[in-house]
Amino acid sequence: MPRAPKKNVSGFLQDIKHSSVSLPRASERPFGVAPTKRVFSAPKKIVFVKERTVGHKAPFKTTRVFTISALAGLFIAGFFIFNIFNLKDDFTASAKNISAYFADAKVAFLNFNPGGAKASFLEAGRELESVRNKANRYKLFEFSKLLGSFAPAFKEIPAFFGNLGQFSELAFKISNISERLLRDGARSVFNGRGEYLIKDIEMLRTDIKTLRELSVTLRNQTRMLADMNGEDYLAMDIELMRIDELLGGILSILNGPGERHIAIFFQNPSEMRPSGGFIGSYADVVFQNGNIVKFDTRDIYDPDGQLDLKVIPPRQMQSLTATWGARDANWFFNFPTSAQKVLYFLEKSKMYSERIITFDGAIAVNANVVKDILEVVGPIDVPEYDLVIDAENFLLEIQEEVRTGRDRQIQQPKKILKTIAPILIKRLVAMNETGQKELILKIRERVAKKDIQAYFRDKRVQNFVLRSDAAGEVFxxxxxxxxxYLAVVNANIAGGKTDIFMSQSIDLTSSIDASGRIRNNLQITRTHDGHTQKQSWYRALNQNFIKIFTVPGFKIISAQGNHAKTVKPQIDYDSAGYVKDPDLEKIEGEKGKIEISNEAGKTTFGTWFSVEAGKTKTLEIDYEREGFLPSDGKIYQFVFEKQSGVNSSFKLSFEAPPGFRWHESNSAFFTYKTDNPNGRIIIHLTLIKS
Incomplete structure (x- = not known):
């Protein structure tokens, strides 16, 4: 193709760039005269021709190199993308595993097992390290950041693993501190090192705050990255919040202004009372600056002897005592109510009121707890009394000394407890790690059996006690x-110390008819084995006022095996100026052979059921309630609660309505039996149409 003449183009451009004709300026033109038009003569055709080098071919080698490079780039990119997607799958699996380890750690913490929590966090760290190593080997974290421009979820992977690593390390640190607190806490408060205990708790709270912030971030990242909703981290955050609240409450007691007081009630199961046994003795534990500065063991009659209140006692006790005091105030099955009432009387006693002393809380322990401690620390030599106290003879020897010992002559019958207490504490403080672990397991078991119950006025601490099933609160x-619902509650009224030799069985047979009426047959059998003992207080008549707790709406149909008893008050309360206690007034029913009342949100049937030494008796009660309409898939819930300190078995036999069966037994009948029930048993049964 002929090339276009350059001059044509050049001339055309020259005319444009360097025009020889000048137009008059606007200011030089007469008004109303249009500017002169300029006409250019353009070439008819402008041809642009692409030039190329003549005599050279295109380089094939360069094209081949480019193609190979492109394929290699695609291969490398594909490799990284493939591994990134594999990483995401690995991440999802690992995130779930790590979450499971965290859940295990939470359970361990709730069971006072920081060592177990530490092991779970260690496993979580190993799982995390495994995925992190794989990612680093192929530089996948760096590449995932690039992919984040197209898929934001990938961009979060490195940040998530970074946060997860920080979370795991911090949780491991918290486990270490918790383990140290559990191991050395008792030593610290008894050995004057409470300030270090307080510092550890404050450090723990700081770390927990950081951990909670991380858990929120992880929850959000988990929702974005994995097929998970992040609820595990939400649950962890909630538990961390609760632990932080607990630690705050503990600090307020350990490090509060002035002296802080906690009462320990020693409940004697030889003489049963509704919350677990007669409070013959107690200890006033005094804290100051994180240290226990005083452990004052006392006879309950010491403060009651300085009590000027005139309060009418429970009706069943009025022939035994004219006044109500701390010694008999654990009259309520609901332990928080009993604890509040006992503390009320203690604080009203001149022993404490004149010094304006109040109590932050109370812990009730039964003799079984002391028995467990002696099993761990070993026998205690008490040369002043020519005794060796061990797990087997503790209660019997103490009661023998209190009833007949020389200290009774000087009006200090329970002085032996003041002698034993510091020896026992010294042994506890000196325990090795093996002994501590053994004792913790035993304490956990005693909490489950309601042999240990606690109440604190600080809501932060009490909420933790409630969640730990250590509050003794009625369901x-x-x-x-x-x-x-069923609870059988005994109260020994002038029946000596016979309950230590009483055995009890509870047998409930329940059925539902076609109309939805629940019919219950309850048989309570009690055997008195105290006749083999030489001491009169073990061979006495077991005079027992028994209460049956059930769901509101039940009505008594019949009762046999019980008896009436006339209780004659020692004084005329109206003329003597005594007052009624409002809490007591709420739970007392009309007088009769069976007293029907309400307590702790339940209907109660109260009656006298006494057993002579060497005898066995059975109380049988039939009662019923309407209003349960059976249907396919309906859930029926049964709750049994044990009285603290009572040696009792329990059996439940339950018949489904006509035309139905229980899913759990695949039968119309369901049976549950235990010789040593926990403090609370909850059974869920599902009705299935036959």
């Missing part, structure tokens, strides 16, 4: 409750 029936 609260939820709204719309479908099911049944």
């Amino acid at each position: 609260q029936l939820p709204s719309g409750f479908f099911g049944d």
Whole structure:
């Protein structure tokens, strides 16, 4: 193709760039005259021709190199993308595993096992390190950041693993501190090192705050990255918040202004009372600056002897005592109510009121707890009394000394407890790690059996006690409750120390008819084996006022095996100026052979059921309630609560309505039996149409 003449183009451009004709300026033109038009003569055709080098071919080698490079780049990119997607799958699996380890750690913490929590966090760290090593080997974290421009979820992977690593390390640190607190806490408060205990708790709270912030971030990242909703981290955050609240409450007691007091009630199961046994003795534990500065063991009659209040005692006790005091105030099955009432009387006693002393809380322990401690620390030599106290003879020897010992002559019958207490504490403080672990397991078991119950006025501490099932609180029936509830509560009234030789069995047979009426047959059998003992207080008549707790709406149909008893008050309360206690007044029913009342949200049937030494008796009660309409798939809930300190077995036999069976037994009948029930048993049964 012929090339276009350059001059044509050049001339054209020259005319444009360097025009020889000048137009008059606007200011030089007469008004109303248009500017002169300029006409250019353009070439008819402008041809642009692409030039190329003549005599050279395209380089094939360069094209081949480019193609190979492109393929290699695609291969490398594909390799990284493939591994990134594999990493995401690995991440999802690892995130779930790590979450499971965290859940295990939470359970361990709740069971006072920081060592177990530490082991779970260690496993979580190993799982995390495994995925991190794989990612680093192929530089996948760096590449995932690039992919984050197209898929934001990938961009979060490195940040998530960074946060997860920090979370795991911090949780491991918290476990270490918790383990140290559990191991050395008792030594610190008894050995004057409470300030270090306080510092550890404050450090723990700081770390928990950081951990909670991380858990929120991880929860959000987990929702974005994995097929998970992050609820495990939410649950962890909630538990961390609760632990932080608990630690705050503990600090307020350990490090509060002035002296802080905690009462320990020693409940004697040889003489049963509704919350677990007669409080013959107690200890006033005094804290200051994180240290226990005083452990004052006392006879309960010391403060009651300085009590000027005139309060009418429970009706069943009025022939035994004219006044109500701390010694008999654990009259309520609900331990928090009993604890509040005992503390009320203690604080009203001149022993404490004149010094304006109040108590932050109370812990009730039964003799079984002391027995467990002696099993761990070994026998205690008490040369002043020519005794060796061990797990087997503790209660019997103490009661023998209190009833007949020389200290009774000087009006200090329980002085032996003041002698034993510091020896026992010294042994506890000196325990090795093996002994500590053994004792913790035993304490956990005693909490489950309601042999240890606690109440604190600080809501932060009490909430933790409630969640740990250590409050001795009566089960609260939820709204719309479908099911049944049973508790059998004994109160020894002038029956000596006979309950230590009483055995009890509870047998409930329940059925539902076609109309939804629940019919219950309850048989309570009690055997008195004290006749083999030489001491009169073990061979006495077991005079027992028994209460049956059930769901509101039940009505008594019949009762046999019980008896009436006339209780004659020692004084005329009206003329003597005594007052009624409002809490007591709420739970006392009308006088009769069976007293029907309400307590702790339950209907109660109260009656006298006494047993002579060497005898066995059975109380049988039939009662029923309407209103349960059976249907396919309906859940029936049964709750049994044991009285603290009572040696009792329990058996439940339950018949489904006609035309139905229980899913759990695949039969119309369901049976549950235990010789040593925990403090609370909850059974869920599902009705299935036959």
